[in-house]
Amino acid sequence: MSARRIVVTSGKGGVGKTTTTANLGAALAKKGRRVVLVDTDIGLRNLDLVMGVEKRIVFDLVEVVEGRCQLRQALIRDKRFESLKILAAAQTRDKTAVSEEQMDKLMGELAKSNDYVIIDCPAGIEHGFRNAVAGAREAIVVTTPEVSAIRDADRVVGKLREREIPLQLIINRVRPEMVKAGEMMSIEDVGEILGADILGVIPDDEGVIDTTNRGEPLVLDETQKLAAIYGRIARRLEGEDLPLTDLDPPSVFSKFFTMWKAG
């Protein structure tokens, strides 16, 4: 059985692709799946830092493509999850160092001995995006509920559909209290505007910064609020039919009634 090859992409930078790749990958590994995370952001690698393996990089993706090392020599084994590996991007090379064909071939190679190949895509819709997508057979489009991120996500959705790559959305950094107050677009609005299914909704949470600072995927720590949410996204990715979210805070009116009843 060959692995699912999933690109995590967005168009706009800073919306949470790398955070999603790291935590979804860790959540799948926690379920015992064999997972490889691939950073394709050549020149701007970050996945290594988020995963806390930055000191253990010996060879990178470009060196594998150029035949300077064996593929297995470049795979960094995660110390916390036995079945999780990371392939780092080259930091001092140009995006044009790799072609779409090379990327497709390399991801095909990784797919042979894994359950998931998760590809962290660079921002933009240029060379780096095309390379990352060339290696994938399905996509997760990450967006925040903000106009500029959604517009860019829409461009990416269009490009993926041109290539007939099935996709699902993750809406990141949602602030339920703002949605309630009508100050942020709702999940339904975003899904409807992009015309795509929603795989997950992730609230804005300080735990992300805290765990990223230490290079530890958040799903390691059960006390983190988002750990369960990434866990559910992993289950939904595997086909389980779970309701999207119960992370809504109680509505202002129910709060009001609670106060009234209590008083």
Place this chain on the structure above:
Amino acid sequence: MFEFFKNTEVFKTLFGRESSGATARERLRLVLLSDHLALAPDVVDALKAELLEVIARYVDIDPEMAEVTFEQRERELAMLASVPIKSVRKDRPSAPAQRTANGRAHAPLNQPPRRRRRRRRPSPAAPPNGAPSDGTLLAPPGTFESSAQA
């Protein structure tokens, strides 16, 4: 108490300020529409106006009540027009005279040059022109609905 009440949608509606979430949604709808059509927002407005103008040549409509909207379907964008018809015009111009050999209507001379869409789909077949020319009422007053894939 006032602090959290002023955050509710109700409050904003009462005090006449649309919630920014709703504003974001409407702004996005328009900008994505023009992204998809590769048309500027004012061109989209012109398209709506011209469409109603053409319909008004044949039937008596209420332009105030007409709605032209775009909708994202599974894979493509659809244009939907909902135009209430008061009656069919008695003075309806005979359409065939205005057509060229290839079945397309002549563009008025003062028409601004149009930008082409990036991808062209085959144009839908011209509607059959079996309408009687004596100006009889073809349909009772009602709503004319049309849907075109863009």
